[in-house]
Ligand code: VG1
């Protein structure tokens with residue numbers, strides 16, 4: 001008989017899951033008594049965990065192992081019938097999504113704070129994915145949040161920690177625990193979608209690549225796929241071992257934080273292709289020799305070339321992008337006569353469209369792209385998609401992008417992040433902007449005429465669920481856009497994101513530096529929002 005303890009606890013009121021689950025400083029999870037336990041018990045109560053089969057894994061950051069042991073003991077005490085857990089507790093976010101779907105489980109728990117730094121001084125997070133493989137919808141996360149506000153006890157099995165280093169099956173009481181290979185199912189899925197032989201041929205032809213796993217979860221996936229299966233030389237994957245603190249790196253693949261990769265790709269002897277992923281493996285960054293692919297362009301290029309890929313050769317149902325993502329995808333959809341949906345930020349909004357076969361491909365400006373092969377964005381999938389395109393076209397990354405611009409026009413695009421600003425100042429800025437919105441229509445700034453200005457709200461075409469306050473948009477007559485929103489994933493102060501976009505159909509004008517091309521719009525954004533004055537900053541912390 002399993003020795004189950006019912007432990008008294010006190011509720012918290014700060015466990016509201018954001019865009020991608022509950023994210024907090026690691027110290028909050030580590031030092032607040034029962035912080036994790038309260039959330040997990042609330043989750044188990046909401047999904048009625050008894051008799052269920054769940055997937056469990058995380059990105060290997062500090063506290064991953066401890067959290068997994070706690071969750072296993074709590075699952076056993078709550079009557080969960082089976083858990084599929086990644087070996088050593090490791091599973092990337094897209095891998096969890098795949099396993100949930102493939103084995104038709106009742107959902108999965110992902111331990112990660114995604115692209116946020118890890119370690120004892122970094123961040124930790126937990127989120128629940130539903131049986132479709134995607135992030136839980138708001139109805140579920142709100143119910144969990146409500147439960148955390150009046151929880152009084154949680155259940156946990158009084159058993160020693162279990163060994164997760166071997167691929168075996170054992171039980172804790174009546175619950176069976178299958179320790180599964182973290183990468184095998186994912187690799188099999190990638191093989192079904194992409195032409196591994198064609199990519200292997202490309203890599204044999206003298207084409208060179210580098211992949212930076214940033215000491216996060218994708219290392220083992222990347223070594224298996226790029227080196228072992230596709231034949232890239234050993235050492236192609238750098239920072240390949242998942243470390244609890246990511247080796248001090250910030251596993252956010254962008255021009256600021258993936259610095260070593262960017263420097264390598266802009267060096268004289270740069271390889272032909274460079275890529276990176278984030279902490280939990282759902283984001284991607286792609287570079288060519290001395291050339292950065294803007295994520296919004298990347299999604300458009302994947303859509304435009306989908307017919308070259310085995311997994312998509314029968315056509316696409318439709319495509320979708322988050323609202324702040326550039327309209328480059330819309331240009332492709334127009335040409336290919338596909339429906340394009342504009343959703344709020346966050347992957348969960350794509351799920352219902354995919355489940356209803358309304359879209360096949362989707363993406364966000366924040367280095368996220370994916371398809372209906374899973375219900376999360378998928379870093380390595382995006383990189384394989386690029387490699388497969390290059391294997392077919394045998395062009396450089398920059399040629400592929402520039403030819404795309406020539407055909408569809410270029411959407412100059414940039415995101416300016418003001419990270420860790422005072423929350424009050426950020427709120428005040430958003431409030432002020434909201435107030436002036438009605439007066440902006442028709443106004444001319446620096447030769448840009450405002451056509452409309454509003455706050456984005458969204459009604460899911462499938463579930464009819466309405467989501468409001470999803471960012472401020474100022475649209476201009478020439479198609480340019482300025483978007484302002486507050487981040488939902490930061491753990492310190494507030495982060496303001498400003499998204500700037502301008503469409504340039506003229507090939508002769510498509511080779512400007514994007515900051516230069518957007519400079520008038522950037523100054524309109526700064527003036528209108530008074531961001532620098534309100535937050536006491538001279539400029540953004542991250543420019544993409
Ligand atoms: C950010 C991105 C958003 C993404 C989210 C989760 O959210 O902007 O596009 O869906 O992170 O990504 P925010 O609210 O901080 O802008 V991940 O890789 O953390 O799962």
Ligand code: CO
Nearest residue numbers: 114115278282
């Ligand atoms: Co992520």
